[in-house]
Amino acid sequence: MNNLSQTQKDIIQVIDDDAAMSQWQDWTWQLRHSIRDLDLFERLLGVSFDEEKQREFRKAAERFPISVTPYYLSLIDPADLENDPVFKQAFPSPLELVMTRADMTDPLHEDEDSPVPCVTHRYPDRVLLLVSGVCAMYCRHCTRKRKVGDKDAIPDKEDLLAGIDYIRKTPQVRDVLLSGGDPFMLSDERLDWILGELGMIDHVEVVRIGTRTPVVLPYRITDDLVAMLKTHHPLWVNTHFNHPGEVTASAREALGRLADAGIPLGNQSVLLAGVNDCPRIMRALVHKLVRNRVRPYYLYQCDLSEGLAHFRTPVGKGIEIMESLIGHTSGFCVPTYVIDAPGGGGKIPIMPNYLISWSTNKVVLRNYEGVITTYKEPDSYEPWFCDRNCDRCDLQLRTEDASEIKAIGIEKLLADHDKSIALVPGGNVRYERRGEES
Numbered sequence: 001m002n003n004l005s006q007t008q009k010d011i012i013q014v015i016d017d018d019a020a021m022s023q024w025q026d027w028t029w030q031l032r033h034s035i036r037d038l039d040l041f042e043r044l045l046g047v048s049f050d051e052e053k054q055r056e057f058r059k060a061a062e063r064f065p066i067s068v069t070p071y072y073l074s075l076i077d078p079a080d081l082e083n084d085p086v087f088k089q090a091f092p093s094p095l096e097l098v099m100t101r102a103d104m105t106d107p108l109h110e111d112e113d114s115p116v117p118c119v120t121h122r123y124p125d126r127v128l129l130l131v132s133g134v135c136a137m138y139c140r141h142c143t144r145k146r147k148v149g150d151k152d153a154i155p156d157k158e159d160l161l162a163g164i165d166y167i168r169k170t171p172q173v174r175d176v177l178l179s180g181g182d183p184f185m186l187s188d189e190r191l192d193w194i195l196g197e198l199g200m201i202d203h204v205e206v207v208r209i210g211t212r213t214p215v216v217l218p219y220r221i222t223d224d225l226v227a228m229l230k231t232h233h234p235l236w237v238n239t240h241f242n243h244p245g246e247v248t249a250s251a252r253e254a255l256g257r258l259a260d261a262g263i264p265l266g267n268q269s270v271l272l273a274g275v276n277d278c279p280r281i282m283r284a285l286v287h288k289l290v291r292n293r294v295r296p297y298y299l300y301q302c303d304l305s306e307g308l309a310h311f312r313t314p315v316g317k318g319i320e321i322m323e324s325l326i327g328h329t330s331g332f333c334v335p336t337y338v339i340d341a342p343g344g345g346g347k348i349p350i351m352p353n354y355l356i357s358w359s360t361n362k363v364v365l366r367n368y369e370g371v372i373t374t375y376k377e378p379d380s381y382e383p384w385f386c387d388r389n390c391d392r393c394d395l396q397l398r399t400e401d402a403s404e405i406k407a408i409g410i411e412k413l414l415a416d417h418d419k420s421i422a423l424v425p426g427g428n429v430r431y432e433r434r435g436e437e438s
């Protein structure tokens, strides 16, 4: 158990005087004591906002509800609220009510690409299954802000069954992403049931869970949860760290537990003005993630959802960040920078340009240092004729496992299919004289 900081001890005193210090690490205690009103915010941070600010806060909170776990709030530095990355992700801003012409309620058309209520089917081979309408904390930059706090958005068992049934009847779905809301807000039993149902569908090869709990409620990653998840491999988890300050000792412990259970971890960050729109911050974040066995997966350009205008950066900022990562640091530290296309076109990768020019037999490239180089293409290349008749193809299209039935040792000499006539011990002088390998 990690020691509590003084701030954390002070917070316990204010919100639940009777609580034992150990309750801080009980995730249900954290949720029961989530901060939802301004007065408590002020008391816990030891600040008082002027009347104008309080009015703005209440207006913004009315439109887009607030909820912050005591743990996540404890990461805020009250001495520098205006610049604090956690404060900016947790505390409503009056700017959320400023709509721009670009804003849309459902920019990704998730509701339209939805064959049954809790499924979004956009790509050919994978679907989003919305299993929970609840989050541990309401991110101010949520792309599904329209649904936050909306009780109707919580799928009941019947909706879930319909979603699972859709997946069962759609054989091209080989990858299911559990999302929401946060799937880890469900009880272990409910999650176990969903994963079990999906596991019984032959064509579902892999399941992924998207969760922000390691960031805002790391105590949710209990031994019991992890023991249950382990029984549902192959299972992948994507988290959502946006700033290196979020990778605390408690978060590291949660990530370590998941990784020790053999769950490959990825991270999806959102590029947010005033939070992480800086190459140095991003580099520190990806390095911290990788040290904790989390592979940076996506860096999202902030969506066009309503209430997010003040978080958006120009696309050039993302390209500048990618420019500062690619080549400068390990390849597995570099996420793919994507814009999720408005209208539901899916994620589109964006990169700096490395291909400067090309002719019919040469390409001109530049590297991360600005060195301009060339790659000479083959003088002749005979493309294979392809009539898409894979059954008859004698090329590389054999995708089944290679045979591991190789004869070894004396078995080799006995087997009809092996041409060996002798086994020679290593270091045989006679063979060495012949110049043959023994």
Ligand SMILES: *Cc1c(COP(=O)(O)O)cnc(C)c1O
Residues within 6 Å of the ligand: 120, 121, 122, 123, 126, 127, 128, 177, 347
């Ligand atoms: C992001 C997303 C996916 C998964 O995309 P990957 O690129 O495979 O991570 C699937 N469905 C929807 C609707 C998505 O938004």
